[in-house]
Amino acid sequence: AQRVTQPEKLLSVFKGAPVELKCNYSYSGSPELFWYVQYSRQRLQLLLRHISRESIKGFTADLNKGETSFHLKKPFAQEEDSAMYYCALLRTSGTYKYIFGTGTRLKVLA
Amino acid sequence: NAGVTQTPKFQVLKTGQSMTLQCAQDMNHEYMSWYRQDPGMGLRLIHYSVGAGITDQGEVPNGYNVSRSTTEDFPLRLLSAAPSQTSVYFCASSYWGAGANVLTFGAGSRLTVL
Numbered sequence: 001a002q003r004v005t006q007p008e009k010l011l012s013v014f015k016g017a018p019v020e021l022k023c024n025y026s027y028s029g030s031p032e033l034f035w036y037v038q039y040s041r042q043r044l045q046l047l048l049r050h051i052s053r054e055s056i057k058g059f060t061a062d063l064n065k066g067e068t069s070f071h072l073k074k075p076f077a078q079e080e081d082s083a084m085y086y087c088a089l090l091r092t093s094g095t096y097k098y099i100f101g102t103g104t105r106l107k108v109l110a
Numbered sequence: 111n112a113g114v115t116q117t118p119k120f121q122v123l124k125t126g127q128s129m130t131l132q133c134a135q136d137m138n139h140e141y142m143s144w145y146r147q148d149p150g151m152g153l154r155l156i157h158y159s160v161g162a163g164i165t166d167q168g169e170v171p172n173g174y175n176v177s178r179s180t181t182e183d184f185p186l187r188l189l190s191a192a193p194s195q196t197s198v199y200f201c202a203s204s205y206w207g208a209g210a211n212v213l214t215f216g217a218g219s220r221l222t223v224l
Contacts, residue, residue: 006152009150032211034212036213043215043216043217043218044153044200044202044213044215045215046212046213049212086152086153088153090211095166096141096160096206097155097158097168098143098155098213099155100145100152100153100154100155101152102150102151102152103152103153
């Protein structure tokens with residue numbers, strides 16, 4: 001079955017510390033993977049996607065097909081990074097569906 | 111350009127009542143979908159549509175109906191509300207095609223069923 005796993009419900013780090021939000025997936029085909037973010041009192045929005053291979057707000061994520069992972073990383077956390085982060089997989093064969101992980105709340109402490 | 115508009119923002123229902131959550135988008139997106147967001151459960155897909163006249167079930171479709179008579183609108187109907195349907199509901203849409211599938215979300219509808 002297709003699944004996205006985010007093992008941490010809550011991740012607290014100090015400002016300036018490195019951040020890694022973990023995401024593992026199970027999918028037999030070639031998925032598209034995304035990170036979506038929900039800041040306080042804002043709508044869910046795309047942070048980045050693996051096919052773009054870009055850095056957004058200092059965040060990067062590399063798709064590792066061998067480890068079936070798509071971890072989100074930032075070398076130096078900022079307080080404004082505090083938010084809820086969702087990893088999502090889009091099935092690209094058969095029935096087109098998004099599958100979201102359970103989310104990780106990131107708190108960046110001053 | 112309003113994006114994805116959901117109404118109402120808040121609703122309180124009694125068990126057994128029915129209601130419709132409205133979702134409209136003005137971006138000519140083919141794909142539209144409904145999710146519920148519950149603590150510790152993340153976002154779970156209820157129903158989705160890849161075009162007018164085409165709908166399909168997601169992970170948690172029981173107790174919900176949808177229809178897609180136009181490209182713009184994708185209402186979610188609760189047939190007989192139950193306390194287990196207390197949640198925050200999000201509508202999201204996107205273009206559909208290789209490399210084009212970035213979801214645009216609505217602001218959410220908070221539903222409480224007593």
